[in-house]
Amino acid sequence: MATASSGSRRRPPSRRPAVSVLRVGHRAGRDPRLTTHLALAARALGAEAMYLHPWDADLARRIDAVGERWGGTFALRPAPEWRRVVREFPGPVVHLTMYGLPLERVLPALARTDRLLVVVGGAKVPSDLYRLARYNVAVGHQPHSEVAALAVTLARLRGIPDARPWPGARAVIVPQARGKKVRGGRA
Amino acid sequence: MATASSGSRRRPPSRRPAVSVLRVGHRAGRDPRLTTHLALAARALGAEAMYLHPWDADLARRIDAVGERWGGTFALRPAPEWRRVVREFPGPVVHLTMYGLPLERVLPALARTDRLLVVVGGAKVPSDLYRLARYNVAVGHQPHSEVAALAVTLARLRGIPDARPWPGARAVIVPQARGKKVRGGRA
Numbered sequence: 001m002a003t004a005s006s007g008s009r010r011r012p013p014s015r016r017p018a019v020s021v022l023r024v025g026h027r028a029g030r031d032p033r034l035t036t037h038l039a040l041a042a043r044a045l046g047a048e049a050m051y052l053h054p055w056d057a058d059l060a061r062r063i064d065a066v067g068e069r070w071g072g073t074f075a076l077r078p079a080p081e082w083r084r085v086v087r088e089f090p091g092p093v094v095h096l097t098m099y100g101l102p103l104e105r106v107l108p109a110l111a112r113t114d115r116l117l118v119v120v121g122g123a124k125v126p127s128d129l130y131r132l133a134r135y136n137v138a139v140g141h142q143p144h145s146e147v148a149a150l151a152v153t154l155a156r157l158r159g160i161p162d163a164r165p166w167p168g169a170r171a172v173i174v175p176q177a178r179g180k181k182v183r184g185g186r187a
Numbered sequence: 188m189a190t191a192s193s194g195s196r197r198r199p200p201s202r203r204p205a206v207s208v209l210r211v212g213h214r215a216g217r218d219p220r221l222t223t224h225l226a227l228a229a230r231a232l233g234a235e236a237m238y239l240h241p242w243d244a245d246l247a248r249r250i251d252a253v254g255e256r257w258g259g260t261f262a263l264r265p266a267p268e269w270r271r272v273v274r275e276f277p278g279p280v281v282h283l284t285m286y287g288l289p290l291e292r293v294l295p296a297l298a299r300t301d302r303l304l305v306v307v308g309g310a311k312v313p314s315d316l317y318r319l320a321r322y323n324v325a326v327g328h329q330p331h332s333e334v335a336a337l338a339v340t341l342a343r344l345r346g347i348p349d350a351r352p353w354p355g356a357r358a359v360i361v362p363q364a365r366g367k368k369v370r371g372g373r374a
Contacts, residue, residue: 034220041335044327066330099360099367103347130366139342140231141350141360143253148228148338152347155326155339160290163328173286173328179317180286 016158018115020089021050021150024082024129025122028056037147038120039063043074045154046161047118051079071169083132091115092134096149097125100136107156110135118153120146203345205302207276208237208337211269211316212309215243224334225307226250230261232341233348234305238266258356270319278302279321283336284312287323294343297322305340307333 021042026035035052036059042050043066052059060076067074079085086093092113094106110116119133130136139149165172174181208229213222222239223246229237230253239246247263254261266272273280279300281293297303306320317323326336352359361368 031220033218034224037221037224037332037334040330041332044329044331045335045339070329097367099363099369101362101364102349136364136366138350138360138362139338140348141362142231142257142259142348142353143227144231145224145228145334145338147224147332147334148232151326151332151335151338152232152342155342160339161327161329162289163325166329173325175288175325175328176286177288177323179323180284182286 017091017110017113019047019154019157020115020117021047022079022082022085022117022119023050023052023122024119024126025124026052026054026056027122028054028059031122032056032059034147035059036062038150039076040066041147041151042154043067043072044161045151046158047074047154049075049077051077051082051085053079053082055080069169069171071166073167083128086117086119086129086132089117091117093117093119093132094135094137094153095119095121095129095133096139096146096153097121097130097136098138098141098144100138103137103139103153103156106135106137110157116157118150120150122146204278204297204300206234206341206344207302207304208234209266209269209272209304209306210237210239210309211306211313212311213239213241213243214309215241215246218309219243219246221334222246223249225337226263227253228334228338229341230254230259231348232338233345234261234341236262236264238264238269238272240266240269242267256356256358258353260354270315273304273306273316273319276304278304280304280306280319281322281324281340282306282308282316282320283326283333283340284308284317284323285325285328285331287325290324290326290340290343293322293324297344303344305337307337309333
């Protein structure tokens with residue numbers, strides 16, 4: 001692929017892989033807040049969408065409401081056959097697990113792709129996920145939070161979004177050393 | 188402070204601030220899993236301890252059990268008067284909030300300190316926290332997860348721990364491209 005600025009094959013820093021997330025093993029009765037946090041972290045750190053298995057319409061509505069106020073196009077997507085999402089995804093699939101290879105070692109390969117699917121399991125991860133994924137990647141090798149592992153991975157891959165308004169936002173935060181300031185809405 | 192390697196006042200990269208975490212507004216009935224994730228993320232990414240307000244003995248026991256197997260000295264600590272923990276902490280206090288200043292802007296100042304207290308609120312944050320904290324810091328300016336914000340902050344401040352066993356560990360993960368491998372315990 002040619003880049004506009006040089007003949008080098010390294011992509012300029014502004015080109016970062018588009019990331020989708022797949023959450024496997026959501027338990028609507030038990031995990032509502034945890035999966036909400038996972039979705040909010042995915043959205044806030046620049047993922048495009050999160051596939052959710054099994055589906056949870058209440059959760060999807062809550063995430064949609066966040067986007068209506070704060071902008072952007074992030075949304076939850078149903079994944080009734082999650083293995084099919086993994087197999088048909090048009091890019092490498094990265095499974096986050098404490099048993100995998102260190103993130104820092106795999107990062108250069110991930111950063112060269114155009115789009116990635118990052119898979120995060122719940123308490124019980126189907127064991128075939130380890131084979132289906134192209135990369136099994138650990139954010140540290142200690143018992144952990146999938147929210148934390150996803151957040152660190154997204155921040156390393158894509159950086160942390162700045163304070164500019166997201167497309168369609170009705171409310172925008174104006175960063176402050178003290179207190180809260182929101183344009184176009186109440187804090 | 189003198190460093191062994193040079194007369195420069197920049198600390199060598201191996202010197203990273205020791206971080207404690209304070210979780211304000213835990214609701215034992217509603218947040219058990221979320222605060223568990225917060226504690227696990229704090230521990231996995233190198234925090235020394237997490238003060239918890241209000242106290243939750245069950246949660247503390249679960250986190251202790253993780254340390255007994257996987258090593259290290261991380262523990263929950265009660266904070267019956269959390270404002271006192273903030274006031275008496277021997278280092279700068281950082282409150283994570285989407286309304287604060289961008290992490291990347293504050294990071295150089297934080298990285299120069301010996302020890303930091305990172306405060307994460309729950310759904311409702313007491314408003315005086317914005318004044319009590321030396322820094323109000325945002326990991327992105329979108330609605331978010333405190334687990335994600337804490338994880339990204341710790342990873343940026345301290346890096347991601349490698350796979351070496353933690354002191355006293357009975358089980359150690361051996362990173363794998365596929366599957367699970369644990370020395371000294373079952374996967």
